[in-house]
Amino acid sequence: MHPNNNQLLSYYDQQLPSREIKQVADHLALCETCQETYHSLISLSAKVNNQLSWLDPTPTEEPIKMEAAKKRLHKQLLIQNQSEAPMSFSKSFWSKLGTIMLRPVYTAGVILLILTLSMLIPSVRATAVNFLGLFRIQQIEVVQFNPANLPHDSFQRSSADFERMLADTVEFDEPGEPQIVSTAEDASDLAGFSVTLPSELDEPSRLSVQSGSTTTIVIDLPRVRALLQEIEREDIELPDELDGATVTIEFPSSVTAAYGDCQFEEAEPHRSRTCTTFVQLPSPTITAPPELDIARIGKAFLQLLGMTPQEAEDFSLKIDWATTLVIPVPLYGTSYENVQINGMEGTLVQYNQEGGNQPEYILMWVKGEIVYALTGPGTLEDAVVIAESLK
Amino acid sequence: MVTTPKKWMDTSNSAKMETAIQFEEIFEEYWSRIYEILFRLVGNPAEAEDLALEAFIRLHKNPRLFGEQHNVGGWLYRVAMNLGYNALRASKRRKKYEIEAGTYKLENNSSVDPAIEAERSARRRQVRHVLSLLKPRDAKMLILRHSGLSYAEVANIIGIAPNSIGTLLARAERDFEGKYRRLYHTDPSIPEQGG
Numbered sequence: 001m002h003p004n005n006n007q008l009l010s011y012y013d014q015q016l017p018s019r020e021i022k023q024v025a026d027h028l029a030l031c032e033t034c035q036e037t038y039h040s041l042i043s044l045s046a047k048v049n050n051q052l053s054w055l056d057p058t059p060t061e062e063p064i065k066m067e068a069a070k071k072r073l074h075k076q077l078l079i080q081n082q083s084e085a086p087m088s089f090s091k092s093f094w095s096k097l098g099t100i101m102l103r104p105v106y107t108a109g110v111i112l113l114i115l116t117l118s119m120l121i122p123s124v125r126a127t128a129v130n131f132l133g134l135f136r137i138q139q140i141e142v143v144q145f146n147p148a149n150l151p152h153d154s155f156q157r158s159s160a161d162f163e164r165m166l167a168d169t170v171e172f173d174e175p176g177e178p179q180i181v182s183t184a185e186d187a188s189d190l191a192g193f194s195v196t197l198p199s200e201l202d203e204p205s206r207l208s209v210q211s212g213s214t215t216t217i218v219i220d221l222p223r224v225r226a227l228l229q230e231i232e233r234e235d236i237e238l239p240d241e242l243d244g245a246t247v248t249i250e251f252p253s254s255v256t257a258a259y260g261d262c263q264f265e266e267a268e269p270h271r272s273r274t275c276t277t278f279v280q281l282p283s284p285t286i287t288a289p290p291e292l293d294i295a296r297i298g299k300a301f302l303q304l305l306g307m308t309p310q311e312a313e314d315f316s317l318k319i320d321w322a323t324t325l326v327i328p329v330p331l332y333g334t335s336y337e338n339v340q341i342n343g344m345e346g347t348l349v350q351y352n353q354e355g356g357n358q359p360e361y362i363l364m365w366v367k368g369e370i371v372y373a374l375t376g377p378g379t380l381e382d383a384v385v386i387a388e389s390l391k
Numbered sequence: 392m393v394t395t396p397k398k399w400m401d402t403s404n405s406a407k408m409e410t411a412i413q414f415e416e417i418f419e420e421y422w423s424r425i426y427e428i429l430f431r432l433v434g435n436p437a438e439a440e441d442l443a444l445e446a447f448i449r450l451h452k453n454p455r456l457f458g459e460q461h462n463v464g465g466w467l468y469r470v471a472m473n474l475g476y477n478a479l480r481a482s483k484r485r486k487k488y489e490i491e492a493g494t495y496k497l498e499n500n501s502s503v504d505p506a507i508e509a510e511r512s513a514r515r516r517q518v519r520h521v522l523s524l525l526k527p528r529d530a531k532m533l534i535l536r537h538s539g540l541s542y543a544e545v546a547n548i549i550g551i552a553p554n555s556i557g558t559l560l561a562r563a564e565r566d567f568e569g570k571y572r573r574l575y576h577t578d579p580s581i582p583e584q585g586g
Contacts, residue, residue: 006557015542015557041561048564051571052537054514055431063426064440066419073418073444077451177452182469183550202527205477261481274481 002034003027005041012042140325140347140364141318178208178256191253193282193370200389201276204257215249236300247286254281259376276376276386282369295321302326325371327364339380341365341387348380363387413457418447421464425471428538432475432522434515442478446471465547468540472531472548479530480523521571529563536560 003024010016011024181187187195190209221243260274298321302312336349346365363374363383430439456463522530535545546553
């Protein structure tokens with residue numbers, strides 16, 4: 001049998017197993033057709049390698065000396081350690097929420113969201129074991145708010161107090177550094193659920209698994225009230241029984257695939273115009289006692305966003321607070337719509353990043369137990385094409 | 392090999408010390424190889440150096456890999472190729488480095504023949520442009536093979552069966568040559584005449 005292209009090129013590159021070398025050489029000596037194939041293969045190979053040789057470093061482009069390289073590496077590692085070592089509560093907490101709740105939910109929105117979470121508390125003081133109520137994401141709804149209606153200045157002032165309050169009353173188990181993995185299978189093994197990647201995109205430039213974490217919040221009602229007062233929303237009423245109540249939020253392991261030119265080192269990830277990220281995780285869950293009136297807290301949340309009590313009531317009637325993740329997006333500069341992804345309903349938010357003139361999107365959907373979020377530059381169509389190509 | 396342990400990490404106990412030594416050995420073994428392969432992809436020393444360091448910093452965060460001699464090289468190359476290939480495709484960041492590199496050349500190398508340099512930089516731009524148009528896997532395979540890695544190593548880094556490397560390489564070469572010819576109307580083996 002004639003050797004195939006694979007064997008011929010392997011022979012030329014001296015990569016053939018020794019037992020096959022003689023076989024191919026003998027055959028080549030006798031077979032003219034094979035000689036022709038071989039010569040056209042190796043002449044192409046030589047051409048291409050010749051061309052690639054332009055890329056080889058010249059003597060002035062050689063790597064820096066080992067000692068100098070080590071020095072640079074050492075310095076970089078030190079910088080990294082310094083920025084990571086204190087790993088303050090707030091930094092990791094915000095960046096985690098930033099990853100999961102996604103970018104366009106501006107800081108104010110995130111603070112509101114946390115405030116809501118911290119208000120998801122039992123109407124009676126909970127005993128330690130009485131956690132039966134369950135929040136699990138099955139749907140996603142977007143609510144638009146007018147940032148102008150938020151008390152900006154006081155928010156800025158209070159956010160430090162707010163973080164301090166969180167630090168005092170929140171126990172956040174540090175999930176550690178994301179683990180870089182090379183394949184979706186490795187990611188599945190590590191994260192404990194079946195990870196899928198969109199075939200529409202090339203291999204991710206980084207695939208990482210963030211282990212899960214549990215956050216426990218003990219409500220300090222006087223401080224929550226003081227905070228509400230500070231943001232001039234003392235009209236939002238909170239029942240006395242909330243004080244000392246405990247809420248547990250569990251984030252399962254999440255998997256993030258990054259495509260293109262993405263940066264991960266800063267707490268607030270800077271995404272360049274070519275960075276697309278795809279996050280997937282089983283729904284986070286919030287446990288709270290069954291007595292909890294989630295709708296009431298949800299309505300308080302909507303009022304915080306600037307809705308009148310009546311508007312909050314109307315919106316609240318449309319959704320099931322126990323299964324719906326409500327994402328606040330600013331009224332201006334964003335638009336949202338519901339889209340179909342292989343028959344499933346997805347929520348697409350489009351926005352212009354500050355200073356950018358290129359639209360970006362966030363597309364979120366829930367399939368079974370898994371929440372998916374795709375962010376990147378482009379249009380609705382780009383997003384849907386990628387989402388529909390999930391393997 | 393005996394090496395002096397450096398302050399890579401807090402060496403407060405022997406396990407950490409062991410990890411630090413392993414990391415240093417890996418760095419010594421792979422630094423110039425990783426740099427060179429990245430240089431081929433991005434084309435200037437400063438950027439190649441930054442990306443190579445980035446690959447090692449990522450490795451540093453995965454100490455569980457240090458002991459696996461057969462895997463750590465593949466892992467490093469895989470990370471480096473991803474970094475380099477993405478940089479090859481991203482044009483914006485490139486500018487900064489190109490300006491730096493140009494200045495560097497002028498300042499440090501009075502002996503460089505400007506005509507040869509111009510030819511080299513034009514050719515490099517063309518080759519990289521064509522590489523950026525190939526399938527990522529094809530471009531990576533061509534660079535890895537050209538950098539002297541064995542088929543088995545390439546197969547491990549790319550994540551395909553070793554016995555299909557030859558076929559895929561031949562296909563990648565055809566694609567490279569076809570695209571090159573279409574774009575630059577020239578046969579890659581014949582040096583360009585004139586300007």
